Amino acid sequence: MTEKMLDCLGEACPVPLIRTQKALGELAVGDVLVVAIDHSCAMKNIPEWANKEGHNFEIEEVSEGQWEIVIEKSH
Amino acid sequence: MTDITAARPPEASFLKSLRQTAIFKSALVQPWTYTTGAVLLAVVAGALLASTGRIWGVTTALTFWGAWGWELVGGDPHSWTYFKDTAPGFNNPALNFFTDPATMIDVGLIFGALVSTLLASQFKVKNVKSNRQIAGAILGGLLMGFGARLSFGCNIGALFSGVPSMSLHGWVFMVFIFLGAMLGSKLLVMYFIGEASISTAPVPQAAPAAVVAPAAKPGGIKRIQRTHVERKENTTQFPIGIAVLLVLIVICWYFFAVQKSLMLAIFWAFGIAFGFILQRARFCFTAAMRDPCLTGGTNLTKAVIVALAISTVLFTALQASVLIKGGTLDQAMKIGYVAPVGALHTPIGAFMFGIGAVISGGCASGTLMRVGEGFVQQWIALPAFCIGGALGAVTWPVWKDLLMVDMTSKYFLPQLVGGFIPGVVLQFALLFGCWLLADWWSKRQTQA
Numbered sequence: 001m002t003e004k005m006l007d008c009l010g011e012a013c014p015v016p017l018i019r020t021q022k023a024l025g026e027l028a029v030g031d032v033l034v035v036a037i038d039h040s041c042a043m044k045n046i047p048e049w050a051n052k053e054g055h056n057f058e059i060e061e062v063s064e065g066q067w068e069i070v071i072e073k074s075h
Numbered sequence: 076m077t078d079i080t081a082a083r084p085p086e087a088s089f090l091k092s093l094r095q096t097a098i099f100k101s102a103l104v105q106p107w108t109y110t111t112g113a114v115l116l117a118v119v120a121g122a123l124l125a126s127t128g129r130i131w132g133v134t135t136a137l138t139f140w141g142a143w144g145w146e147l148v149g150g151d152p153h154s155w156t157y158f159k160d161t162a163p164g165f166n167n168p169a170l171n172f173f174t175d176p177a178t179m180i181d182v183g184l185i186f187g188a189l190v191s192t193l194l195a196s197q198f199k200v201k202n203v204k205s206n207r208q209i210a211g212a213i214l215g216g217l218l219m220g221f222g223a224r225l226s227f228g229c230n231i232g233a234l235f236s237g238v239p240s241m242s243l244h245g246w247v248f249m250v251f252i253f254l255g256a257m258l259g260s261k262l263l264v265m266y267f268i269g270e271a272s273i274s275t276a277p278v279p280q281a282a283p284a285a286v287v288a289p290a291a292k293p294g295g296i297k298r299i300q301r302t303h304v305e306r307k308e309n310t311t312q313f314p315i316g317i318a319v320l321l322v323l324i325v326i327c328w329y330f331f332a333v334q335k336s337l338m339l340a341i342f343w344a345f346g347i348a349f350g351f352i353l354q355r356a357r358f359c360f361t362a363a364m365r366d367p368c369l370t371g372g373t374n375l376t377k378a379v380i381v382a383l384a385i386s387t388v389l390f391t392a393l394q395a396s397v398l399i400k401g402g403t404l405d406q407a408m409k410i411g412y413v414a415p416v417g418a419l420h421t422p423i424g425a426f427m428f429g430i431g432a433v434i435s436g437g438c439a440s441g442t443l444m445r446v447g448e449g450f451v452q453q454w455i456a457l458p459a460f461c462i463g464g465a466l467g468a469v470t471w472p473v474w475k476d477l478l479m480v481d482m483t484s485k486y487f488l489p490q491l492v493g494g495f496i497p498g499v500v501l502q503f504a505l506l507f508g509c510w511l512l513a514d515w516w517s518k519r520q521t522q523a
Binding site for chain 1: 106192196197198199201202203204205208260263264268271272273274275276310312354357359361362365366369370372374436437448449450452
């Protein structure tokens, strides 16, 4: 099990989601990806995508207008 | 962690516990669903049309801003035939930034989005990460501004107001903004994003147990190898949000009571409402057009179609009331926005607009919303948008002939299919078809 950090601070939609899709694709089942974002739409569309794909996820509000989405690759 | 809160003054902990209450959270902190946003936007747009007889538009004012800027640097936009031909109100000597209702709806939108983020304590100035984003914002802003002039409207005027008006122009615009967004997505991935920064998380230092978040949450996931979350104690921005909201209300009262302009007050209030709803629901028209091809998501696409269907009900009810009073179809189509389709200008303009919206990271309403949210990328895109609009207006004599603009080519669906009822049936059939297509696409994507 490894944990990767994906820093998408300052990046606009849909870039954080595209990067998340790609980064998670390169991980093994059970690995964890932490995506750092400050785009207010990405804190909605990344969890939505993870949910649709059936991965476990958590949203951490790190500070004002800044989040970390933690995704565990489930399959 | 609790000792931090204990040391805070009581007001701060009151606001902090207020923020933890379920109703506050779901109303003001967590994003609303797209469907909630769709319903509210449609109802507010319908209310604007019913109360003022005018539709929600964004780009005409932005073009005015560009033209006023042009005037500041010594130009003479009042001599442009564009305004004489399409927006004669621009040459009214009493019209300026502070007396233009369309301007106030745009400025209100920016501040509505700002209030929304402040009340959620989520305001942050979001800098760009890569210079490529600056290039995308400038190029995208210019394309949107220019495209919106060519096509007589943007995702709001032409699409969100045009389609529910049963305007052929609105439907043509929708097809081509979609195609433009597809090309824009390809360009975005190829040219306008920098390198991904991905790294392995740091290995825990000494005594990680004390600082790590709970190892497992019910139904959640195990957090591994996280030293600790770099978490600042959230300062609450809620009081600032309330203060800004009060200022906005005072301005609204000023328009009404001092300037004696009900129109300015109404447009200002509606702008704030639109900005607030857009931000709360993260309602992004660009994503609705872009995501089906780029990320496979169609939730927003479906929400836009739902919004258009609800607005259609409201718009057609207003149009029907004209017919019931003995009016003609020609009179009914004045309720709403039926713009000339022409031959080439609408498809080309909508296509440019779609490309621009994707590479700049926001359409007309999205750009304004994100200006209020603190996105530096949109602070750059907005002036480019206004300049693009001014360039579109000043070059009108050239492209008017080149693209064979026919100002009489205003087509109302009921007139094309021989009656109001068949028109409404066609409209809903088209919307339902779009919804089925989006639904099928998302299922197909999941299986793939």
